[in-house]
Amino acid sequence: MGWKMKFLDALTRKLAKWMYWTAGLAIVLMMLLTCADIFLRLCVTLLHHYGWKFLGPLRPIPGTYELVCYLGAVAASFAMAHTSIENGHVAVSLVVRLFPQRVQGIIAVFTDSLGFYLFCMISWRSILYAEDLKRSGEVSLTLQLPYYPFVYGVGFAAAAVCLVLLTDFFKNLNKAIGK
Amino acid sequence: MSLTTIAIIGLITLVVLLFSNMPVGFVMGVLGFLGFSYVVNMHAGLNLLARDVFEMFSSHGLTIIPLFVFMGQIAFHCGISRRLYDSAYVLIGNRRGGLAMATVAACAGFSAISGSTNATAATMATVTIPEMKRYNYDMSLATGTVAAAGSLGILIPPSVIFIVYGILTQQSIGKLFAAGILPGILLSILFLLTIYLRVLKNPDLAPPGPKTSLREKIRSFLGVFETLLIFGLVMGGIFFGIFTPTEAAAAGAFLTLSLAVVRRQISWQGFLKSLADTTRISCMVMVIVTGAVIFGHFMAVTRLPYNLAQWVSTLPLPNSAIMGIIILVYLLGGCFMDALAMIMLTIPIFYPVAVALGFDPIWFGVVIVLITEMGVITPPVGVNVYVVYGVIEDVPLETIFKGVFPMLLALLVCNLILLIFPQIALFLPSLMR
Numbered sequence: 001m002g003w004k005m006k007f008l009d010a011l012t013r014k015l016a017k018w019m020y021w022t023a024g025l026a027i028v029l030m031m032l033l034t035c036a037d038i039f040l041r042l043c044v045t046l047l048h049h050y051g052w053k054f055l056g057p058l059r060p061i062p063g064t065y066e067l068v069c070y071l072g073a074v075a076a077s078f079a080m081a082h083t084s085i086e087n088g089h090v091a092v093s094l095v096v097r098l099f100p101q102r103v104q105g106i107i108a109v110f111t112d113s114l115g116f117y118l119f120c121m122i123s124w125r126s127i128l129y130a131e132d133l134k135r136s137g138e139v140s141l142t143l144q145l146p147y148y149p150f151v152y153g154v155g156f157a158a159a160a161v162c163l164v165l166l167t168d169f170f171k172n173l174n175k176a177i178g179k
Numbered sequence: 180m181s182l183t184t185i186a187i188i189g190l191i192t193l194v195v196l197l198f199s200n201m202p203v204g205f206v207m208g209v210l211g212f213l214g215f216s217y218v219v220n221m222h223a224g225l226n227l228l229a230r231d232v233f234e235m236f237s238s239h240g241l242t243i244i245p246l247f248v249f250m251g252q253i254a255f256h257c258g259i260s261r262r263l264y265d266s267a268y269v270l271i272g273n274r275r276g277g278l279a280m281a282t283v284a285a286c287a288g289f290s291a292i293s294g295s296t297n298a299t300a301a302t303m304a305t306v307t308i309p310e311m312k313r314y315n316y317d318m319s320l321a322t323g324t325v326a327a328a329g330s331l332g333i334l335i336p337p338s339v340i341f342i343v344y345g346i347l348t349q350q351s352i353g354k355l356f357a358a359g360i361l362p363g364i365l366l367s368i369l370f371l372l373t374i375y376l377r378v379l380k381n382p383d384l385a386p387p388g389p390k391t392s393l394r395e396k397i398r399s400f401l402g403v404f405e406t407l408l409i410f411g412l413v414m415g416g417i418f419f420g421i422f423t424p425t426e427a428a429a430a431g432a433f434l435t436l437s438l439a440v441v442r443r444q445i446s447w448q449g450f451l452k453s454l455a456d457t458t459r460i461s462c463m464v465m466v467i468v469t470g471a472v473i474f475g476h477f478m479a480v481t482r483l484p485y486n487l488a489q490w491v492s493t494l495p496l497p498n499s500a501i502m503g504i505i506i507l508v509y510l511l512g513g514c515f516m517d518a519l520a521m522i523m524l525t526i527p528i529f530y531p532v533a534v535a536l537g538f539d540p541i542w543f544g545v546v547i548v549l550i551t552e553m554g555v556i557t558p559p560v561g562v563n564v565y566v567v568y569g570v571i572e573d574v575p576l577e578t579i580f581k582g583v584f585p586m587l588l589a590l591l592v593c594n595l596i597l598l599i600f601p602q603i604a605l606f607l608p609s610l611m612r
Contacts, residue, residue, distance in 0.1 A: 020455070027246070030242060031246055031249065035433045038429070038430060068239060069238070072237055072238070072239070082459070083458075086459060089463050090520050094559065095199075096198070111199050111205075114196075114201065126232065129233065
C-alpha cells in the first residue's frame with residue numbers, strides 16, 4: 001500500500017471513529033431526553049391528580065418527538081462508516097469463501113464499486129435535498145427546527161461511507177491482481 | 180419488457196448479489212434504486228433514494244431499535260445473565276438434566292431484556308457451558324441447548340425482528356411484543372420437555388448437579404428480581420398504554436443502566452463497550468431496513484407483490500397449504516441467510532399474500548419469527564451454532580448441530596401448535612387497548 005493509500009485509510013478510520021462516537025452520544029441523548037420527558041409528564045399528572053403545587057413549574061419537554069427523530073438520524077447515519085470498516089453489516093459470505101483469494105478479490109472489487117455508486121448517489125442527492133429544504137424554509141412542527149442540517153448530515157455520513165468503500169476497493173484491487 | 184419480468188429479473192439479481200458477500204442492506208438499496216429508476220425514471224429514483232434514506236433514519240418508529248439494543252447490551256455487560264442462571268441453577272440444578280433446564284430458563288429470562296438471538300446465545304454459552312462441563316454433561320446436549328434456547332431472544336419481547344416487521348407492515352409493535360409472550364413460554368416448555376425426555380431415555384447425558392437448601396432456593400429469587408422489574412416496566416408500560424414502545428425502550432435502558440450503576444456492576448469500559456456494540460448493531464439493522472424499504476418501493480411499482488397475492492388467492496389450494504409453502508420457503512431460506520435479512524427480503528412479497536389469504540398479520544409475524552428461529556440453528560448457516568462454537572472452541576461443530584436437532588423438533592411442534600391454535604399468539608394482543 002502506497003503512502004497516499006495509507007494516508008487515506010488512516011484519515012477515513014479517524015473520521016469514521018469520530019462519527020461513530022457522535023452516533024453513540026446521540027443514542028444516550030435519545031434515552032435521557034425521552035426519560036426526562038416521561039418524568040416531567042408524570043409530574044404534570046401528579047400535579048393534576050393530587051394538586052402538588054411544588055410541581056407547578058414543571059412541564060414536559062416540548063418537541064421531544066422531533067428531537068428524538070433528529071437524534072435517530074444522527075445515530076444511524078454517523079455510525080455507517082465505522083460499521084462498514086468493522087464489517088458489521090450483515091452479508092452472506094458462504095459462497096464467496098469457497099473461491100480462491102484472487103476470485104474473492106475480483107468479486108469484492110465489483111461489490112465495492114456497486115456500494116460506492118450507491119453511497120455516492122445517496123450523498124449527492126441528500127445534499128441537493130438539503131438545499132431544497134433550506135430554500136423552501138421547511139421546519140419541524142413544534143420546535144420550528146429546520147430539517148436541512150440533518151439531511152446535510154446524512155449526505156456527509158454517506159460520503160464517509162464512500163471513502164471507506166474506496167479504500168476497500170483499492171485493497172481488494174491489489175488482491176484481485178495478485179499483489 | 181413487462182413489469183412482472185422486470186421484477187423477476189430484479190429478484191434473481193438480488194439473490195445472485197446476496198451471495199457475493201455484499202452487505203444485504205446495500206444490495207437491496209442499490210437494486211431497489213436501479214429498478215425503481217428503470218421502471219419510473221432516473222430523476223424519480225434519485226429523489227426516492229434521498230427521501231427514503233432520511234425518512235427511515237429519522238423515523239420515530241426506528242428509534243426504538245437503538246434503545247432496546249442498548250438495554251440488552253447493558254444487561255449483557257453488567258452480568259444479569261449470570262445472576263439469572265445462578266437462580267435457575269439453585270432451583271432446578273440438582274435434578275437430572277437440571278443444569279440444561281436451568282439454561283433454558285435463564286435464556287428465556289435474558290430474552291425478556293434482550294432482543295437478539297446471537298447476544299442471548301453468546302452470553303449464555305459463556306455462563307452455562309463451563310458449569311455443565313464441570314458436572315460431566317454430554318457436550319452435544321449442553322451446547323445444543325444453549326444454541327437453541329438462545330433463539331428465544333427474537334420471540335420473547337423485546338425483539339428486534341418484531342420491531343422491523345411492525346415498521347415494514349405498519350402493525351402495532353406493542354401488539355407484536357404481546358403476541359410473542361405466550362408462544363415464547365410455550366417454546367421454553369417444549370425445550371424443557373425435550374431435555375427431560377432425552378435425559379429420561381439416557382440418564383448419563385446429564386448427571387444431577389449439587390443439592391441446595393430451601394434457604395438458598397428462596398434467596399435465589401433475588402437474581403430474577405431485576406429482570407422482572409425491567410421486563411415489568413417495559414411490557415407493563417406498553418401493555419397498559421402508559422408508554423409508547425419508544426418510551427418503554429428508553430425507560431427500560433435507563434432503568435437497566437441505573438440498576439447497574441447503583442449496584443456497581445458496570446465499569447466505564449463496560450459502558451463504552453455497550454454503547455459501541457449498540458451503535459454498530461443498530462446501524463446494521465437500520466441499513467437493512469432502509470434497503471428493504473427502497474427495494475419494497477421498486478417491488479411496489481412493478482406491482483409484483485399484489486399480482487402474486489391475487490394469483491395465489493385464486494389457486495385451487497386450501498389456505499393452509501399455501502401457508503405451508505410460505506413456511507417451507509422461510510425454512511429453506513433461513514438455512515442460508517440471517518434471520519433479519521431473510522425477513523426483510525421476503526416481507527414485501529409474502530406479507531400481501533398472507534393478508535390476501537385472510538391470515539392475521541400479527542399471527543403471521545409470530546409464525547415467521549418462529550420459523551426464522553429454526554434458521555439460526557440449522558446448518559449450514561446456523562448463526563447461533565457458530566456463536567456457541569466461537570465461545571466454547573473445543574467442541575466440534577458437528578457435536579453442536581447434533582445437539583440442536585432434538586430442539587429443532589421442539590420448534591417444529593411449537594409451530595404446528597401455533598398453526599392449529601392461533602389464539603395462543605393472539606390472546607394477549609386482543610386484551611390491549
